[in-house]
Amino acid sequence: xxxxxxxxxxxxxxxxxxxxxxxxxxxxxxxxxxxxxxxxxxxxxxxxxxxxxxxxxxxxxxxxxxxxxxxxxxxxxxxxxxxxxxxxxxxxxxxxxxxxxxxxxxxxxxxxxxxxxxxxxxxxxxxxxxxxxxxxxxxxxxxxxxxxxxxxxxxxxxxxxxxxxxxxxxxxxxxxxxxxxxxxxxxxxxxxxxxxx
Numbered sequence: 001x002x003x004x005x006x007x008x009x010x011x012x013x014x015x016x017x018x019x020x021x022x023x024x025x026x027x028x029x030x031x032x033x034x035x036x037x038x039x040x041x042x043x044x045x046x047x048x049x050x051x052x053x054x055x056x057x058x059x060x061x062x063x064x065x066x067x068x069x070x071x072x073x074x075x076x077x078x079x080x081x082x083x084x085x086x087x088x089x090x091x092x093x094x095x096x097x098x099x100x101x102x103x104x105x106x107x108x109x110x111x112x113x114x115x116x117x118x119x120x121x122x123x124x125x126x127x128x129x130x131x132x133x134x135x136x137x138x139x140x141x142x143x144x145x146x147x148x149x150x151x152x153x154x155x156x157x158x159x160x161x162x163x164x165x166x167x168x169x170x171x172x173x174x175x176x177x178x179x180x181x182x183x184x185x186x187x188x189x190x191x192x193x194x195x196x197x
Contacts, residue, residue: 061085061101073113073120081105087137096141103133109156121160129154129169138177148175149182165189173197 063083070076087099109125130153136145150173157166171186171193181197 057089057091059087059089061087061099065105071112071114073115073122075109075111075113075122075124077112078108078110079105080108081131085135087141095139096137097139099137099141101135101137103131103135103150105131107131107154116160119161121158121163123156123158126155126157126166129156133173133175135175135179143177144175144179146174146177148177149173150175 061084065079065081065083067079068076069079081104083101083103085099085101088097089095090097107125107129109123109129111122111124113120113122115121131150133148133150135148137143138145152169152171152173155166155168158164167189169186169188171184171188173182173184175182183194183196185192185194187193
């Protein structure tokens with residue numbers, strides 16, 4: 001009988017222990033759960049990771065060039081070569097974040113006729129014109145940085161009123177940000193020049 005009482009006492013205590021909360025989860029009888037508290041602290045601490053990241057990819061540029069530009073009064077200029085470099089794009093929006101392009105072109109000028117000061121002149125390559133340059137792309141990709149420039153070298157033979165000569169060209173053009181012109185310096189026919197186009 002004594003053994004039975006001890007056994008019943010133990011059985012009656014089991015519900016008391018099973019209802020008691022683990023001290024690692026609860027700090028007091030107020031209902032505070034330590035896991036809830038630590039979870040809140042952790043989530044707040046990781047909030048830095050929820051901001052949109054500016055993930056970026058570098059994309060190579062390799063554009064072959066083969067264009068013919070007709071003269072306003074006849075003839076043409078055949079442009080060949082390539083544009084190489086790289087652009088950085090925002091992985092989320094695909095917006096251009098910046099980049100750099102190198103220009104390597106040759107112009108074969110074939111009886112290209114144009115008007116200057118009311119007179120028509122014709123030029124041909126002697127033997128050709130080369131164009132090299134570096135263009136820095138600004139964010140958005142539609143404008144160029146101030147270091148963007150183009151170098152033009154070679155020779156042309158020009159004929160027209162009072163002109164029949166071969167002219168050597170060695171110039172640099174610092175390109176406008178919109179790419180439509182720039183500041184020109186160097187020599188044309190051995191004479192120094194400095195103007196804006």
